[in-house]
Amino acid sequence: MTLEAIKYKAGQLQILDQLLLPGESKYISIAGVKEGWNAIHKMQVRGAPAIAIVGCLSLVAEIYDKQYDTKVALEQDVSKHLQYLVTSRPTAVNLKLAADDVKSLAESLLTNETVNVEEMKQEIIKSIEHMLEKDISDNRAIGDNGANVLLKGIDRPLKLLTHCNTGSLATAGYGTALGVIRSVGERNLLEHVYCTETRPYNQGARLTAYELVHDKLPATLITDNMVAALLNSRTIDAIIVGADRVAANGDTANKIGTYQMAVVAKHHGVPFYVAAPFTSIDVAIADGSQIKIEERPEHELTHIGGQRIAAPGIGCWNPAFDVTPAALITGIITERGVLKPSELTEKVSQK
Ligand SMILES: CSC[C@@H](O)[C@@H](O)C(=O)COP(=O)(O)O
Secondary structure: OOOOOEEEEOOEEEEEOOOOOOOOOOEEEEOOHHHHHHHHHOOOOOOHHHHHHHHHHHHHHHHOOOOOOOHHHHHHHHHHHHHHHOOOOOOOOHHHHHHHHHHHHHHHHHOOOOOOHHHHHHHHHHHHHHHHHHHHHHHHHHHHHHHHHHHOOOOOOEEEEEOOOOOOOOOOOOOOHHHHHHHHHHOOOEEEEEEEOOOOOOHHHHHHHHHHHHOOOOEEEEOHHHHHHHHHHOOOOEEEEOOOEEEOOOOEEEEOOHHHHHHHHHHHOOOEEEEOOHHHEEOOOOOHHHOOOOEOOOHHHHEEOOEEOOOOOOOOOOEOEEEEOHHHOOEEEEOOEEEOHHHHHHHHHOO
């Protein structure tokens, strides 16, 4: 069993093909932006932070051995590739924000007369390579902050519920919501974790279950329509999920099904936390109504493992994400602490 979603060294990028998990662990090479775009679009790699890292590293793979005659040519190439990469999947904001950062760096290096074209390329590559390490350290901090808030005032092991996959397969290595669960587990204070199957793409059953088994955490799989029954029949201390984009007011887009879990949590008085790095926060949009929700192809709903399960001829609606209103969110666990939705804009501006 392997949990390393992204392998990178000196311009060589490989990703674990998540379409094949849990049956087969196979790495595929990403030689440039076209392959990066395809892998993200087909969901061979998925999860907001991993999408950003693989997208940007595919740009590194593209330019690593390429010679540029001028800084203008390099800046134009980088900018064109980034513009293309951000069209791969529309809802998660992490790739868009990372692309904006790389683009601004390229623009500032372009006007810096002390830097030559090769140095400019190396600076761009270095800044992207740094994203890998930063994501891991941010995830560790999210894990600690989350464990602290969940365990505050509680002196017994916790029972938690999560949705989709937010672990090593969705990030550079430790995870966001699953990172918090890992941190609680590392403190020997995890009684049990439940994970939802996460229809229609089954990130919970295929990927989160795979990670939980790998880590030997006490875990149980449920289908998405068992959440209300679970909260009604067993004490769950908190629900914790990830995020693809958090708007300025705290409204949060995450995997389809998250919203209904938050509604059920409210009904049962169960705390509902979102765990996300600052790279998932988009203060440029006021609220969740402005988040573009990706719609995926029908076959991801009608088929499982290539086998048709839906009646032929039926129409389908397949949104990949939904938006949970900020009012249903207890707190947003970030690398810089646990924030109330109302604190986001101020904290982001303190960057
Ligand atoms: C740390 S991953 C956070 C989110 O990206 C995750 O919860 C999620 O919704 C993933 O969706 P996916 O469609 O699998 O990319």
